[in-house]
Amino acid sequence: MELLIHSFEYFSKPTGLVMNRGKSNIYFNGTDEHHISEVEKLTGMKRGNVPFKYLGINVSPKRLSVMDCSCLVERIVERIKRLGSRKLSYAGRIVLIKSVLSSLHTYWARIFVLPKTVIASIEATCRSFLWHGNEQKDNPALVSWDTICQPKRQGGLGIRKFHEWNLAAIAKYAWWVATKADHLWVRWQTWTDSGQSYRIDKGYQWLLPVGAQVSWFPWMNQRWLLPKHSFCSWLIVQQRLLTQDRLMRMNIVNHNCCYLCGLHEESHDHLFFECVYSKRCRALISDWCQVQLPGTNSILWWLKWRNRIVGRKQGIAVILAGLMYWIWYTRNQCRIEGMLWRPEFLVQHVRSEACMRFKVLKSQNVNSAT
Numbered sequence: 001m002e003l004l005i006h007s008f009e010y011f012s013k014p015t016g017l018v019m020n021r022g023k024s025n026i027y028f029n030g031t032d033e034h035h036i037s038e039v040e041k042l043t044g045m046k047r048g049n050v051p052f053k054y055l056g057i058n059v060s061p062k063r064l065s066v067m068d069c070s071c072l073v074e075r076i077v078e079r080i081k082r083l084g085s086r087k088l089s090y091a092g093r094i095v096l097i098k099s100v101l102s103s104l105h106t107y108w109a110r111i112f113v114l115p116k117t118v119i120a121s122i123e124a125t126c127r128s129f130l131w132h133g134n135e136q137k138d139n140p141a142l143v144s145w146d147t148i149c150q151p152k153r154q155g156g157l158g159i160r161k162f163h164e165w166n167l168a169a170i171a172k173y174a175w176w177v178a179t180k181a182d183h184l185w186v187r188w189q190t191w192t193d194s195g196q197s198y199r200i201d202k203g204y205q206w207l208l209p210v211g212a213q214v215s216w217f218p219w220m221n222q223r224w225l226l227p228k229h230s231f232c233s234w235l236i237v238q239q240r241l242l243t244q245d246r247l248m249r250m251n252i253v254n255h256n257c258c259y260l261c262g263l264h265e266e267s268h269d270h271l272f273f274e275c276v277y278s279k280r281c282r283a284l285i286s287d288w289c290q291v292q293l294p295g296t297n298s299i300l301w302w303l304k305w306r307n308r309i310v311g312r313k314q315g316i317a318v319i320l321a322g323l324m325y326w327i328w329y330t331r332n333q334c335r336i337e338g339m340l341w342r343p344e345f346l347v348q349h350v351r352s353e354a355c356m357r358f359k360v361l362k363s364q365n366v367n368s369a370t
């Protein structure tokens, strides 16, 4: 008992902390009532019960239950309700998932191993927010959450896998034990002998399966592209937009006719490459840029062509990504309101948006150079 009191005073002194014993509790485990009351008398602190809340988190000697984490899920849902009221693009929602929603999870995941049910619930909420802007978990998604969580090099969007990140964060404590008491943890010697300190992001990458780089990674991640164009191109290259041929296969619609020309079946290849409307738009872009665009009908081939372009031609990549985005936009307008933009008007829109983008990039380059 004396040892406990001395230790308590010893650890309080160097930090210079003044403890308010009236507002502090002391917690016991496996101690008989006689000793508990003696300690309470000596320290002047009351006995506390677990679980208790510290900085909004339930602290418990046991593994966290689903109920203990319910407030975390509720907080994320509440945040989504607030964010969902704004009109956000997909690109904007991705930024929010990466920053705001993931940070709520990160705070907990650095301290506890979260139950898998809770992680699945958080992922479902984030998935719904990305595709529908709300927290309803049973909504369909255009791309699986697993693909979205792949690194960008492997065709994903680079959103963290919550479970793996949780394990990587907790492994930091294991690393600390292994390096501070390595004589007790001989089997971890190889792990710690590398001489490097542990980093959560490195541990996370170590937990992810290794995959091959996708061919369209270089252009998808160039900073020239507007995020909304980049996201639309990402869906197109995977053929995940809800074109009429896909909707018909799902038995959602009863015709698969192209909204732009009204002549052929609407598929990804037709809509962006084979359709007379799209061909007319590309011819107008060619005239404006004074460059011959490849006459292929394959999305992947076209994207590979864009991979090779450098310097001035990077600008053409921005224009083509914009063109695909606005073709899809006007197609949706036509489906909902029955109004189709003329190709000249659409290309004019692409041109003014691209020119504005170039101006911003140029001013950024000037600012970074000065």
Ligand SMILES: [Zn+2]
Residues within 6 Å of the ligand: 258, 259, 260, 261, 262, 263, 264, 270, 271, 274, 275, 276, 277
């Ligand atoms: Zn068509």
